[in-house]
Amino acid sequence: MLPVIALVGRPNVGKSTLFNAMTRSRDALVADMPGVTRDRHYGVCRTGTRPFVVVDTGGLTEVEEGIDALTAQQVRFAIEEANVLVFVVDARDGLLPQDRTILAELRRSGKPIIAAVNKTDGLDLQNAMAEFAVFGIANTLPLAAAHNRGTEDLVAATERLLPPEVEEVVDPGEAGSIRVAIVGRPNAGKSTLINRLLGEDRLIVSSVAGTTRDPIRVPLERDGKRYTLIDTAGVRRKARVEEAVEKFSVIKTLQSMAAAQVVVVMVDARENLADQDLTLIGHAVDEGRALVIAVNKWDGMEAYDREQCQRALERRLQFVDWAKTVFISALHGSGLRELMRAVVHAHHAATKELSSSELTKTLELAYEGYQPPLVRGHVPKLRFAHPGGTNPPTIVIHGSRTKHIAPAYRRYLENFFRKRYKLEGTPVRISFRDGENPFAGKKNMLTDSQKRKRQRMIREMKKRN
Numbered sequence: 001m002l003p004v005i006a007l008v009g010r011p012n013v014g015k016s017t018l019f020n021a022m023t024r025s026r027d028a029l030v031a032d033m034p035g036v037t038r039d040r041h042y043g044v045c046r047t048g049t050r051p052f053v054v055v056d057t058g059g060l061t062e063v064e065e066g067i068d069a070l071t072a073q074q075v076r077f078a079i080e081e082a083n084v085l086v087f088v089v090d091a092r093d094g095l096l097p098q099d100r101t102i103l104a105e106l107r108r109s110g111k112p113i114i115a116a117v118n119k120t121d122g123l124d125l126q127n128a129m130a131e132f133a134v135f136g137i138a139n140t141l142p143l144a145a146a147h148n149r150g151t152e153d154l155v156a157a158t159e160r161l162l163p164p165e166v167e168e169v170v171d172p173g174e175a176g177s178i179r180v181a182i183v184g185r186p187n188a189g190k191s192t193l194i195n196r197l198l199g200e201d202r203l204i205v206s207s208v209a210g211t212t213r214d215p216i217r218v219p220l221e222r223d224g225k226r227y228t229l230i231d232t233a234g235v236r237r238k239a240r241v242e243e244a245v246e247k248f249s250v251i252k253t254l255q256s257m258a259a260a261q262v263v264v265v266m267v268d269a270r271e272n273l274a275d276q277d278l279t280l281i282g283h284a285v286d287e288g289r290a291l292v293i294a295v296n297k298w299d300g301m302e303a304y305d306r307e308q309c310q311r312a313l314e315r316r317l318q319f320v321d322w323a324k325t326v327f328i329s330a331l332h333g334s335g336l337r338e339l340m341r342a343v344v345h346a347h348h349a350a351t352k353e354l355s356s357s358e359l360t361k362t363l364e365l366a367y368e369g370y371q372p373p374l375v376r377g378h379v380p381k382l383r384f385a386h387p388g389g390t391n392p393p394t395i396v397i398h399g400s401r402t403k404h405i406a407p408a409y410r411r412y413l414e415n416f417f418r419k420r421y422k423l424e425g426t427p428v429r430i431s432f433r434d435g436e437n438p439f440a441g442k443k444n445m446l447t448d449s450q451k452r453k454r455q456r457m458i459r460e461m462k463k464r465n
Contacts (some may be wrong), residue, residue: 002044003162004053006078006102008106010098011059014118018088018145019043019056022155027215028056039203039216039231040074048155052162055082060102073201084161086154091120091128091142104133112161115140116154121147141233163263177219177226178347181256183284184266185276186234189296193266193330194218194229197340203231215256224227230256235280257283261350262290262343262425269295269309273316280412281320288392289424290346290426291323294339301330322418324425346425352393354421356386359395367417383435393417394429402432 006027007015016028016037023043028410034054041056055078058071079085085106091097106113120128121144132140139157143150182190191203202218212331257263263284267277284291295313313325324342328335363385372380380401388394395417414428446454 001053002053003083004055004081005084005086005158005162006055006057006075006082007086007088008057008058008075008079009102009298010090010096011061013088013090013093014058014143014145015088016041016056018086018116018143018151018154021145021148021151022047022054037410041216042077045155047152048159050159050162050165052083052158060098060105062098062101079106079109079111082111083163084114084158085109086114086116086158087137087304088116088118088143089132091117091123091132095131095134096163113137113139114154114157114161117141117149118143118145120144121149177223177228178262178343179228179230179260180262180343181215181230181232181260181289182263182264182266183232183253183257183266183280184234185274185280187267188234188266189330190234190266191231193294193296193328193336194231196330196333197229197336209452215252216250225344227340227343228284230260235276247356254283257289258287260289262292262347263287264339264343266290266294266296266330267313269298269301270305272309272312278316281323283319285320285427288427290350290391290411291320292339292342292346292425293317293320293323293325295325295327296330298327298336299332320426342425349423350391350393350426352421352423353390354387354393354395356384359385359387359417362417362420363413365420369416370409370412372405372409375401380405388429388431390453392427393421393423394431396431396433398433398435400435402434405432428456 007018009015019041020026022045024047025043028037028041039058039060043054043056044051045054055405057075057078060072060075061068063069063248081444087103088107088292094311103113115132115135117129117132117140120142125142129140139161141150141153141157143154145151182193184190194203195201197220198218203216215233216231218229218231220229222267233250235250235253235389265277265280265284281293282289293313295309301309317323317325324346326335326339326342328339330336363382367382372382378401380399382397382399382402385395385397388396395413397413410430413430417430419426
């Protein structure tokens, strides 16, 4: 396994910016306000001579209640699992009493510590570093993470403190795993679901809506299959989104949906299906992702309420009737086995390989069963089909006059192929290609005998007239 370093410090000292600089990514959400990061965020630094895992953590505060207490718990989990601790401080704020308190806690862990003095750009470097010399830490380095200055020295200093390399089984990361994005409105139970699947408090769970801000990727192995679960921020209606941080969280949620292979849309059964849920489902369909509807908080509902909820779902989800709907309780764990089975089935359907000969035979059967409507007195011809890709399954159909085929006939073909190959849980895309006219743009040149014959025909027609 790769060694682990944890970035620890007060809120708004630049830990997420440093995380992005070290991992050469933009995975961590960065904003000029404290308390943006809450959960542990993992990435891999490969800029040095050996790779290692970097953990971005939330800021430690003196308040030990509510969200701050849950964030501090996640930070302490990161400290416990880390091999090296990087203590990030702010050169512009100077040395604060809170920094001393955090450093004392880090020293109690017994782990090697590096002091990273961030935001030194534009300051007198000697004066800025002198203030933090009282820490007595040999590895005290200046940084300007926003401009990627000093990160190479930090990586080199970190590598010197890492344990010696041991030949172990290398973690394959996300290769070969099913990427599953958990999306929904705020407080729908997304983090609770992932914690229940993992069997540990990996993510912060709170009754306060909007607790999760960064998309957090968590590996999971269950029933012999490997998954990468992506916890995302709750998405509200656009009119209610005011803070810039929440806007970026929504953008990252949509990016996570595009990067996933299966999207699980969580719906609160006690609030019924809202328009925002339908919007998220529409985004998943537009991205061509396999889809599973998870109706959460199903436990404890009265029989009448359950019946009304089921009727509303059947009525409003007709446009994705191919998606599996599973009723679960993320808090108590009921229905999770059926949920993961639906995820595996949807992923299998989305990545199914189809051959050209099979698709062409199926197209012939569909064409014989129901021909497309006439186009200017002519029936469009569908000659052959071949696969155009997976996730989602794309079928390319070649023929004539296909540009004028009605949307209803396209849906007929989608349903026919889906039923034929059991492509449940995934959208099916049909792409038509018109055959080119081989004689287009060519002038018909007559031979000498054809010209003489043409002249004789013209003379005969004149005589008759």
